[in-house]
Amino acid sequence: MDSRHLQQVRRFNRAVTRRIGALADDYLGCGRPLGEARLLFEIGREGADVRDLRARLALDSGYLSRLLRSLERQGLVSSRRAADDGRVRRAVLTAKGRSELDALERRSQDAAAALLAPLGERQRERLVAAMGEVERLMRAAAVTIEPADPDSADARACIETYFRELDERFEGGFDPARGPSAEPEELVPPAGLFLIARLDGRPVGCGALKLRGKGMGEIKRMWVEPASRGLGIAQRLLDALERHAAEAGVNVLRLDTHRALDEARSLYVRNGYAETAPYNANPYAHHWFEKRGLRRRS
Amino acid sequence: MDSRHLQQVRRFNRAVTRRIGALADDYLGCGRPLGEARLLFEIGREGADVRDLRARLALDSGYLSRLLRSLERQGLVSSRRAADDGRVRRAVLTAKGRSELDALERRSQDAAAALLAPLGERQRERLVAAMGEVERLMRAAAVTIEPADPDSADARACIETYFRELDERFEGGFDPARGPSAEPEELVPPAGLFLIARLDGRPVGCGALKLRGKGMGEIKRMWVEPASRGLGIAQRLLDALERHAAEAGVNVLRLDTHRALDEARSLYVRNGYAETAPYNANPYAHHWFEKRGLRRRS
DNA sequence: TCATTTACCTGACTAAAGTCAGGTAATGGA
DNA sequence: TCCATTACCTGACTTTAGTCAGGTAAATGA
Incomplete structure (x- = not known):
């Protein structure tokens, strides 16, 4: 460093x-x-x-x-x-x-x-702005990302809040029963992985990985609570999921997303995901992405 | 606030x-x-x-x-x-x-x-930059400005360092004996005022005021140590001197400065000082300024 | 030269902060 | 139903931090 x-x-x-x-x-x-x-x-x-x-x-x-x-x-x-x-x-x-x-x-x-x-007025403004920046980024640095049981209370709470947000943001609402499954048992090793991001112990985001065999993996349940966005948490969740996927031998990682979720789409594009043809019939998906050739990080 | x-x-x-x-x-x-x-x-x-x-x-x-x-x-x-x-x-x-x-x-x-x-590389850079800014401005806020005896050890040290800097910056050097006088006894009330700026007790700058009677005053000995420049200390010294001058009934405040001291010149211009004809024969002066109509601040 | 000041020390305190070993009562799962 | 766990409490400590009143030796100024 x-x-x-x-x-x-x-x-x-x-x-x-x-x-x-x-x-x-x-x-x-x-x-x-x-x-x-x-x-x-x-x-x-x-x-x-x-x-x-x-x-x-x-x-x-x-x-x-x-x-x-x-x-x-x-x-x-x-x-x-x-x-x-x-x-x-x-x-x-x-x-x-x-x-x-x-x-x-x-x-x-x-x-x-x-x-x-x-201080004079201008210095004061600059100090306050810099303090805000320090506070925000120290908050970001205090976020931890750890595997969790997808059946735990915290995990359920994350997913529930996530679904509620989707229900609000999708024009026709969101019904989890209609989308593709990602049951808790599919998200525990060795079948998959569920990560929770926490700030001072409180869950502020989650992300999951479903291993589908034959070098295929799928990203699911990527979510960060609104108040904690802009701290790079989604990026860190994605990094961690990709690292785990690579270690599990995944070559091709894919995911789908709704057209309303612009910030998610730009995250994936920024990370080298390329849009592909639909690989499932998820009624809530409008974009399908995949990333090939994951590398193990040192 | x-x-x-x-x-x-x-x-x-x-x-x-x-x-x-x-x-x-x-x-x-x-x-x-x-x-x-x-x-x-x-x-x-x-x-x-x-x-x-x-x-x-x-x-x-x-x-x-x-x-x-x-x-x-x-x-x-x-x-x-x-x-x-x-x-x-x-x-x-x-x-x-x-x-x-x-x-x-x-x-x-x-x-x-x-x-x-x-943190990621970019966040890290921003955090470090913001920390630098906070530290700098908190340092600035910790600077105190108080009247001091111009004959005290701290005051003498300030003036000596100031003269040494002038001697380095003026092309032909600087000899205090050749410039106009500002003896310690001219800078104590009621004849004048000498201010020291301190950071945690250590002097980091000074400024003086010489009252010449008939509503006339002159700024002298404005100096801030190089390591503490850019913190707005000179501005605060000048504010304090002007406030004191106004309270002492000064209408016209003047000062002279050397052509090598650009940052001083811009400070005075920024504060409403206007260049005027020479009012003395200071061999080290190339610019003469004056400010009229000082107001008492509330 | 002698009183005063300065720099430091010792002894005798106190308050705040924290630790640890046991206890009791409510809760929850087998 | 019972036993482990959880939440909280009490008592008996220790450590850390800090204060205050005196004291000694060196330096300083009149």
Whole structure:
């Protein structure tokens, strides 16, 4: 990797942790330990399940428990059993807690304003734009792509959202029963592969590969949630599927797609897929693509 | 201030502290408390005076002492009296300390690489560029501009560096004795004003104002160190001087400049200064400017 | 020369943050 | 129905980070 890039990243890390860290401590602290402040933030106006808090803040169960008791003693938070599962507790802010959160948010706002204040209008715009870019691309970098059981809850949720989107985008709607099959059992090794892209554990996209034998493979279920598009996730899913296909001995990879899905079509064209004659009778397909001569990547 | 800007800054803070913070702790920690790791970093290969370490890390004297003793016990650092001042101690890394620093830097490098690894080449370039921009502009925002005694060590250092630069840039060199005077006593209120721009306490630029009575003022000693140019520091110095001049009742502000100093000339033109006939016999001046009708800013 | 300042140190604290080993109650699958 | 799992809690720790009040030695300025 380019060592100037690494240098820049390290300089950035140092600069940002110094400046942001200093501001965050001064402003957010406000007499309260940082852990409690973060917890108030994370509970938020809608409240949160303790289980989720533990995951989001990556805290020890006992430690979190104690933090919550402390906030309860201060009258900022109340908690009770969750309605649907008696084991989990749901924490919500009291009126006092909400006004404390307001104060925190005001301070956070002030910290942001203090950072921008010394700059002129044009510099300010450029800084904000660059921050947006960094945030977006760091988000992209935090996306992981891993094989998953196509029958798992996350996988089902992805596919369901995917189908719902197709139903909205196709002029005549979409009925999964009418298209060609891709049952869960067809998408687990050795018959195929199902990948989920996750951001901080939450599924944000998926893609699948169906191995048809004789060096043939088919790409299915390529989808990225709307809020996470433009981060190169589909490209990474496709890369991973192609790598797996090549390792499974696939020479010809094909797929079909609907005319409404322009961004998908351009992804495939960009990746060397060529339009071919229809290879199936999918009523929702208007374009058929194939790519020959997959290479194993080093 | 634009609330979308503030929102973006806050989102950025959160995103960055989560991702960088997590990386920094995991990688840099490496079994060692963060404080000690930071200290090793800060001592660096050339060693450092304890006094400077205290200032740079903003640590309590007693706390720093203890951290140093701990590193000494681990055989990573040795310290002895400074040669020139028996009160200050100089800390240097031992061979073991240097190899520990190597390990730390390798980890930091790895963390940077891990951040970039999932991205494609183009995204990587954009992220690095945006990080550079953020770092640069946050540096710009951290610059403070304050009045200073023109006779202080920092002020003298600024002026000396300024003169040395003039001596290099002017074809025939520069001899301060031959130009018009701006003695320290002329640059303290109420006769005038001397401003120093600082980044983390270190002077990076200066600017002065000489009040000549009858609504006349003159800008002098405008300088920004080469490494900090392009951050809008000169603009902020000029703004501050103009503000002070307006408050002191100045109507006409003038200045002279050398033909070699293009960037200065364009700064003045951009700020509404108009070229006029020579108002002095400064042998180093080729352009004379003045600005009329200064306004008090709200 | 002598008081003051500066640089650093030690000892005695405290608060925050985090870990770990056990517990209890609710849930869910065999 | 029962047993493993999950979610959460409590108590008993440790480590890290930081503060504060004093103290010593070197340097500095009147």
